[in-house]
Amino acid sequence: xxxxxxxxxxxxxxxxxSLLWCDVTLNAAIxxxxxxxxxxxxxxxxxxxxxxxxxxxxxxxxxxxATMPLARxxxxxxxxxxxxxxFWLDQLxxxxxxxxxxxxxxxxxxxWLEEGDTVTLGEETLxxxxxxxxxxxxxxxxxxxxxxLIAGDVLFQGSIGRTDFPRGNHQQLIDAIxxxxxxxxxxxxxxxxxxxYTTIGDEKRHNPFVxxxxxx
Numbered sequence: 001x002x003x004x005x006x007x008x009x010x011x012x013x014x015x016x017x018s019l020l021w022c023d024v025t026l027n028a029a030i031x032x033x034x035x036x037x038x039x040x041x042x043x044x045x046x047x048x049x050x051x052x053x054x055x056x057x058x059x060x061x062x063x064x065x066a067t068m069p070l071a072r073x074x075x076x077x078x079x080x081x082x083x084x085x086x087f088w089l090d091q092l093x094x095x096x097x098x099x100x101x102x103x104x105x106x107x108x109x110x111x112w113l114e115e116g117d118t119v120t121l122g123e124e125t126l127x128x129x130x131x132x133x134x135x136x137x138x139x140x141x142x143x144x145x146x147x148x149l150i151a152g153d154v155l156f157q158g159s160i161g162r163t164d165f166p167r168g169n170h171q172q173l174i175d176a177i178x179x180x181x182x183x184x185x186x187x188x189x190x191x192x193x194x195x196x197y198t199t200i201g202d203e204k205r206h207n208p209f210v211x212x213x214x215x216x
Contacts, residue, residue: 003124003146007191008043010036011101013062016193018150020141021049022122029121031055031141031150032063032193033070035101040070055119056080057152058138059088061095061104063193068105077110079119082130085137087167113139126150129180133173134161142184149190149200155181157190157198160209177210 002023007016011034019040021028028049033040044051051074056064058081071078081089088095089107096104113119115130119141126141131154138161141150153161155177163170181190186201205211 003121003143003148005146005148005191006043006047008036008040010034010039011062011065014194015062016191016195018191019043019047019049020055020121020124020126020150021047022124025122026050027052027122029053029055029119030070032057032152033066034062034064035066037066037070037073040066051076052121053119054078055141055150056085056107056109057140057150057193058135059085059092059107060135060153061092061099061101063152064089064092064107065096065101065104067107078107079109079111080113080128080141081109081135081139082114082132082137083112084132085135087137088135129176131173131176131180133163133169133171133176135165136167136169140181142188147185147188149181149184149188151181151190151192153193155190155198155203155207155210156192156194157196157203158207159195160207174210178212182210182212 006019010017015034018031092104117128119126188200
C-alpha cells in the first residue's frame with residue numbers, strides 16, 4: 001500500500017486539511033484547504049511532494065476557503081464535490097464575511113464528482129461516495145487498498161455532521177452513514193473534518209447518533 005496521509009489543522013475551526021500522496025510517485029492531493037495556505041505548503045515541501053490536484057468534500061468556508069488562490073498558485077485542478085454543492089461554493093464570499101474569515105472566492109470545480117466516480121493519485125485510486133445531509137453535494141473519498149476514508153463533515157468520532165444549515169437533511173445524513181459508510185470494513189480508518197481519527201467499527205458500536213444495537 002503506497003497511499004500516505006498527513007493532516008494539517010487549518011482555520012480557527014481546526015479543520016483537518018489532509019495531504020494524500022502516492023509513496024511511489026510522490027504525486028499528492030490537498031483535501032479541503034480551508035485556509036492557512038503557507039502552513040499547508042510547508043508540509044508539502046517538507047515531504048518533497050508534487051501536488052497534482054485539490055479535492056473538496058463540500059463547500060463550507062473552513063473546508064474550501066483557500067481553494068482558488070491555492071489552485072492558482074500550484075496550477076492544479078479542483079475536483080469535487082458533487083454539483084449540488086454549487087449552492088455553498090457560490091456563497092463562499094458571504095460565508096467568509098459571516099464567520100470572520102479572510103476574503104474567500106467562489107469556487108467552480110474543474111470536475112464535479114458523482115457517486116461511483118474515482119479519483120486517481122499516482123498509482124492510487126480513491127472511490128467517491130456522495131453522502132448528502134450535512135450539505136447537499138457532500139462527497140467522501142475512500143481507498144479500499146489503504147483502508148482509509150476521508151469523511152469531511154459526515155461522520156466524526158462519537159458524532160455526526162450538523163444538519164441545521166440551509167439544505168441540510170438529517171435523514172439523508174443518517175441514510176448515507178448507515179447505507180454507504182457502515183458497509184465498509186470495520187477496520188477502515190475514518191479521517192473526519194474535525195477532531196481525532198476513528199474507525200468504522202468503533203462508530204458502528206459506540207456513536208450515539210448512529211450506532212446500531214446489533215454491533216454492540
